[in-house]
Amino acid sequence: MRLGFFDGDPSKQPYGNLGPKDVCTSANQELAREAARQGIVLLKNSPGSLPLNAKAIKSLAVIGPNANATRTMIGNYEGIPCKYTSPLQGLTALVPTTFAAGCPDVQCTNAALDDAKKIAASADATVIVVGANLAIEAESRDRVNILLPGQQQQLVTEVANAAKGPVILAIMSGGGMDVSFAKTNDKITSILWVGYPGEAGGAAIADVVFGYHNPSGRLPMTWYPQSYVDKVPMTDMNMRPNPATGYPGRTYRFYKGETVFSFGDGISYSTFEHKLIKAPQLVSVPLAEDHVCRSSECKSLDVAGEHCQNLAFDIHLRIKNKGKMSSSQTVFLFSSPPAVHNAPQKHLLAFEKIHLTGKSEALVSFKVDVCKDMSVVDELGNRKVSLGQHMLHVGDLKHPLGVMI
The missing domain is CATH 2.60.40.10 (Immunoglobulins)
Incomplete structure (x- = not known):
């Protein structure tokens, strides 16, 4: 209403003739990148991992079904992007990279491990980009399983075991994931949650990985273990726990059980x-x-x-x-x-x-x-x-x- 679209012919109103030339200005594209940077949440960072030094990295292995994602990055309820910068493109703009998807898609029913392990074994550092897309989580597609889809966990674990240098796991998703295996695996030195970061998401991820932006995002929701999902009916929206039935409650306000990460988590350099x-x-x-x-x-x-x-x-x-x-x-x-x-x-x-x-x-x-x-x-x-x-x-x-x- 404040734009005046209910005040008669939109073309005669102040904002009625906006188009791609107005939306895709350099300032607005930089705003998309800054919004993505501010939304990235650093959940784990072992000493000597992030930020990487772009001058010291001679080869970076980029792996995972979302490593070259474009359309996935804008989620749903989206507009038309000016252009995409995938994680692979963003990282390649800063350092030499080698790429292996490891999975044909996020469902990852059949992981291709050999090439992924090979490039990780020879690279100075490895970035693995996994997670979901709209085929797994969207309106009318509620997840009953919050583990990484298909064989993604196997891909991450085997690549991390083979890697020569630090391993950075980036999770692209709208909801939480049970990545307890990565949280406790010393070979996985850093974990980032990037959400669905928008058209400039790949550039923003690279900015954080190489320290051109100090991450400051915080989790907007608690990440539960898969055991919680197995126990709690999706249709039970009660916030408070019920000891009589064993219902554990929901959200950081009432749930006292084990979490993978909690509401408000997020660290910095x-x-x-x-x-x-x-x-x-x-x-x-x-x-x-x-x-x-x-x-x-x-x-x-x-x-x-x-x-x-x-x-x-x-x-x-x-x-x-x-x-x-x-x-x-x-x-x-x-x-x-x-x-x-x-x-x-x-x-x-x-x-x-x-x-x-x-x-x-x-x-x-x-x-x-x-x-x-x-x-x-x-x-x-x-x-x-x-x-x-x-x-x-x-x-x-x-x-x-x-x-x-």
Whole structure:
């Protein structure tokens, strides 16, 4: 509506005659590349692995069914891309490469291992790009198996065992994958989740692999093991666990079982230090003299009341980039409420993304509305603020906060 397309003849409106020449400007193509860079999540990085040094790499093995992907990178609900840069093309633009798909497609019913292992054994480093595409996950195509499709796991494992240098596994998918085997395999030195990174995805992957961009993406969902999928019916959308039936619950808020990776995971080539500068230890809720909780013990308070008006506090943090490289950092503020009303084990209150040059620091402030941000939903669907001790989390920091009357 803001574009004016409901205001008569679109061609007579300010944006009615936009076409490829407007969409495919150099600035917009660079924006596609930057969006892909910011979305890449580094999940594992062993010492001496990433970033690779482009000047030191004389040969790079590029392997996998998504290594030369184009159409796959834009997922669905997509527009028409200006051009594609596949992972193979992006990496080849920086260093000499050799390529073997290893699988004819992502279904990978019959992996061709010999060529893939041969080029990995002679290369200075290996990048393996695996995952899914719209033939496996899309509208009306829900996955009941979250392992790498077909023989992709075998391809990754055997190539990693044969490889001479670092092995970087890049996973191209919309949803999570159970890659526990790669997480625990010391031969696989780095793991990247690139999502469906769009038309410039291959260039963005190369930027991250060779350190021209310091990764800062975070997982937007928890990655469960295959055993979770085997146990939990897809049609059961209950968030909270049910001990009576053995149902384990869903999401980082309620699920306490084993995960492959968790919501918010994501590391960088830099390390960051968080220091709490200001936060209250106690918040007092002002209740009317005749409020029922003045005369009886209450575990929580309804958020619909005058006591919730302007009930807020500030948190100030100092974030320091201890590395030499510039990097963005997403600062998450979580809260763990008291164990009443089947409350979540923790939930996200706020977040802010900042950019820090190497060895620099910055202040980050959050204003927390107690009744809006720290409330939970009780058994009857009413929103309540739990009384008692809450625990605030930022990175490795924990800060107790009492909410009392």
